Amino acid sequence: MIEAAGPNLSGQDAPSGENGVRPEAESGWLARLRDGDASAFEWLVREHGGRLLSVARRFLRDEEDARDAVQETFLSAYRSIGDFAGGSRLSTWLHRIVINACLMRLRTRRRKPEERIDDLLPRFAADGHQENHPTLWWEGSAEAMIERSQTRAIVRQAIDRLSDPYRTVLLLRDIEEISTGEAARLLGVTENAVKIRLHRARQALRTLLEPHFREPER
Amino acid sequence: MLDRPYITCQELIDFLHLYLDGELAAERAEEFDRHLSVCDSCVAYIDTYKTTVLLGRAAFRDPAAPVGPEVPEELVAAILAAQRRGE
Numbered sequence: 001m002i003e004a005a006g007p008n009l010s011g012q013d014a015p016s017g018e019n020g021v022r023p024e025a026e027s028g029w030l031a032r033l034r035d036g037d038a039s040a041f042e043w044l045v046r047e048h049g050g051r052l053l054s055v056a057r058r059f060l061r062d063e064e065d066a067r068d069a070v071q072e073t074f075l076s077a078y079r080s081i082g083d084f085a086g087g088s089r090l091s092t093w094l095h096r097i098v099i100n101a102c103l104m105r106l107r108t109r110r111r112k113p114e115e116r117i118d119d120l121l122p123r124f125a126a127d128g129h130q131e132n133h134p135t136l137w138w139e140g141s142a143e144a145m146i147e148r149s150q151t152r153a154i155v156r157q158a159i160d161r162l163s164d165p166y167r168t169v170l171l172l173r174d175i176e177e178i179s180t181g182e183a184a185r186l187l188g189v190t191e192n193a194v195k196i197r198l199h200r201a202r203q204a205l206r207t208l209l210e211p212h213f214r215e216p217e218r
Numbered sequence: 219m220l221d222r223p224y225i226t227c228q229e230l231i232d233f234l235h236l237y238l239d240g241e242l243a244a245e246r247a248e249e250f251d252r253h254l255s256v257c258d259s260c261v262a263y264i265d266t267y268k269t270t271v272l273l274g275r276a277a278f279r280d281p282a283a284p285v286g287p288e289v290p291e292e293l294v295a296a297i298l299a300a301q302r303r304g305e
Binding site for chain 1: 226227228229231234235236259260262263265266267268269270271272273274275276277278279280287288289290293294296297298300301302305
């Protein structure tokens with residue numbers, strides 16, 4: 001099964017060890033945040049800002065936009081800290097807010113020229129056979145490939161080439177480990193639409209990666 | 219014994235995500251298995267598709283990076299200033 005068992009942002013906690021703060025220490029910071037303590041707010045920004053900026057950069061691919069999204073996230077969190085019931089970690093709650101901020105920016109942003117997804121999907125002959133006859137990739141196991149920083153750079157660049165609707169769902173599901181249901185809610189589409197879009201995004205990513213990793217012809 | 223036709227590569231690949239996630243009815247999944255028993259191209263496609271998923275998931279992880287990415291100081295300052303202004 002490929003389906004990731006990642007955290008559901010509606011209720012479950014982020015993976016342990018995501019930041020260095022133990023839950024019992026976090027409750028102390030939370031109380032101070034609710035009291036409007038300025039130093040607690042600064043702690044929140046310094047503790048979580050780097051990770052949120054990394055998330056925003058992945059979605060928005062523009063440094064200024066990413067920083068703006070992070071700023072919006074913290075200001076929104078500050079305004080609504082009274083609504084945070086504490087049922088999940090602060091990091092999980094902030095993660096949801098920054099993703100929302102990024103998705104809203106993507107909806108209103110003018111689209112850059114992108115590759116059409118149809119051009120990256122597999123092609124079939126009239127009888128339903130694959131036209132391209134794929135072969136196994138020659139670089140060995142995925143685990144060995146992942147260890148190389150060059151591989152990760154190639155994959156990131158390929159993800160960046162996907163058009164926004166497909167790149168976004170790939171980031172939500174495979175990178176941010178958001179459940180299908182939560183992704184559907186965030187994107188305002190059905191769960192089936194998320195699944196189809198994710199499948200197409202993965203197919204397109206595979207097409208983009210193949211020239212880099214396929215076994216050379218002998 | 220009548221040999222029923224195999225599903226096509228297109229039928230398999232179009233619904234590959236359901237097959238890999240175990241969401242196909244048993245009879246349908248058997249048709250996919252049957253096709254894969256005779257189609258090296260689709261076996262290779264699935265292998266590279268799975269590798270793609272793993273590569274995608276790991277693309278933004280850097281084992282050599284320090285734990286906890288830094289937030290630029292100017293961004294911290296901008297956020298704190300905006301909060302003081304009541305934005």
